[in-house]
Amino acid sequence: MNQAKSGSFWSAFLSVDLYKKNQGRLARQIVAGAIAATICLLCWSMNQTLLADVGVSVRTAVTAVVLVAGLWAAFRVVNLPQFAEFLIEVQHEMAKVSWPNWPTLRRSTAVVLFVMGLLSVVLFCYDVVWHWLLKLIHVLQF
Numbered sequence: 536m537n538q539a540k541s542g543s544f545w546s547a548f549l550s551v552d553l554y555k556k557n558q559g560r561l562a563r564q565i566v567a568g569a570i571a572a573t574i575c576l577l578c579w580s581m582n583q584t585l586l587a588d589v590g591v592s593v594r595t596a597v598t599a600v601v602l603v604a605g606l607w608a609a610f611r612v613v614n615l616p617q618f619a620e621f622l623i624e625v626q627h628e629m630a631k632v633s634w635p636n637w638p639t640l641r642r643s644t645a646v647v648l649f650v651m652g653l654l655s656v657v658l659f660c661y662d663v664v665w666h667w668l669l670k671l672i673h674v675l676q677f
Contacts, residue, residue: 547615554614559623563613566622570612574605 578598586594612618635643669675 548611550611552614554616554619555623559619559626562622562626562629563619567609567613570609571606574602574609578602578605 578601581601582594582598586597589597613622666675
C-alpha cells in the first residue's frame, strides 16, 4: 500500500466534513442511529461478557474507547461518498412511494391476518390427518 492511499483514508476517516449535508439527511440520521444503537449494545455485551474478569477501571476504559471509536465510525460511514449517495437515492425513492391511508391499511392487515389464520388451520388439519394415517399403517409408533 502506498503512502498516498493510506493518508487519504485516514484524512477521510478523521475528517468532520459532511458529504452533501442537505441531501438524504433523514435516511443518514436513521442509519447512523441504528449503527450507533448496535454499537452501544455490542459495547454493553462486551462489558458484561468478554471483560467480566478484568478490573472495573480497565473494563470501563476499554468499553469507553471502543464505544467512542464505534460511534465515530458510525458518523463517518454515513458520510462516505458511495454510501451517502446510496442513502440519498433511498430517501429520494421513498418520497415517491404512495403510502396507503389508514382504512386501507386496516383492511389489508385484516385480510392478511385472516388468510394466515385460515392457512394455519388448514395446515394443522393436514398434520392431524397425516399423523392419523401414518399411525394407522404403522409407520409411526407413538
